[in-house]
Amino acid sequence: MLANKSRIKHQSFSKLLLSIARNIPGQGMTIRQLIDQLGERGLLTVCMVLTLPFLIPLSIPGSSIPFGLAIILAGMALILNRPLWLPQGFADKEIASDSLKYILESGAKLLAKLEKLMRPRFLVLTEADMMIRFNVFLIIFSAFLLMAPLPLPLSNTIPAYAVLFLAAGSLERDGYLLIAGYLLIIISLIYFAVVALLGAVGMEVLFLLTIEDYLGSLMA
Template sequence: MSKESTTESTSKIISGVSEQIPEDGVNFREFLDLIGEQGGLISCLILVAPFLLPVSIPGSSLPFGLAIILINIAILTKTHPLIPKMVMEYRISQSTMVSLLNGMNRILKGLEKFVKPRLNIVTRPYMDQINNVFMIFCAFLLMLPLPVPLTDFLPAYSILFLTLGSVENDGYMVIAGYLMALVTAIYFLLIALLGISGIKALLSILGINL
């Protein structure tokens, strides 16, 4: 699986996928069929949607995070992703999937006002490999079952910026993904040092009660 190029905007591609979701919902295998040749990075964008939006899919961080990791490994190794049966058969209802896709579209349309090909030194093929490694790292953090605010949100936005920057060849967006990944790593390090109760107390002092 290689990096895809597209003449359509990413939001239009996702709109097209949204219109094809069957009434009985879709599992991950069927979802990959709908994406087709659009590629793995578009899949990663959709897989982080539940963690950017107020749409609840209980237990989704493990299968979705694992899928993002395996897709990026496949991109790195230029092979087909070997995704476990548990993940491939993970089913989402039509209403939930359409809500996710429409919500992601709203985010993308907002970002696409600023996204354009630039600073391509960080979107060249050899840099893509580094970007994939960052996405794998953030997806691993996304998978961790921590009952702490922002542990899904921060790595998800890191993946969003890195993925969108790679798809649209926008180096500024990729750099934003690096910075968000750094913030995410620091946040998880604080959790390790302060513990869950400590980080919640720190967030409370900062006025963040999630």
């Protein structure tokens, strides 16, 4: 079933987002209502939509953990072949009309460019059930990286693009997009490793300076 779900053809996803953007109620829309608007587009499409706030210059404070968790739950639902379950607190979280419209319209422009490039190719990465599950597992892993609460540039953006490319590549059986997703995961891991290393070096320097100041005060 997982293989069948990932091979459903989804045309004009960007146009669907524009259509949803034009019909947002004045009071905004909840996450549950937004997902319902996607209809039968599938869980991979839900993953793509949930990355949009991190791909454009608009911040929704505190969104990385709940959105990342929702992507993880969507990935698990795909693997287990079950309907998507979301915590009520997240599903009923309302996004303001202006913010949601900006997210969807900006996301539509981005995806319209991506749609021109997408086509079935390098099918060795998309046909076998083992590879399909592996790609979904990487979506889940990328979502964990997305959830990292680091107030640093690109800490959410790189994993979000990884999820987008992996989900889109799985939907359209585009092995090149999947490879791009793999590379972005590697870049994310390198980025986090460098941040951790710099943080460790900074802590060590701070510790040594503290000790030096303490010893200096004793000898004064």
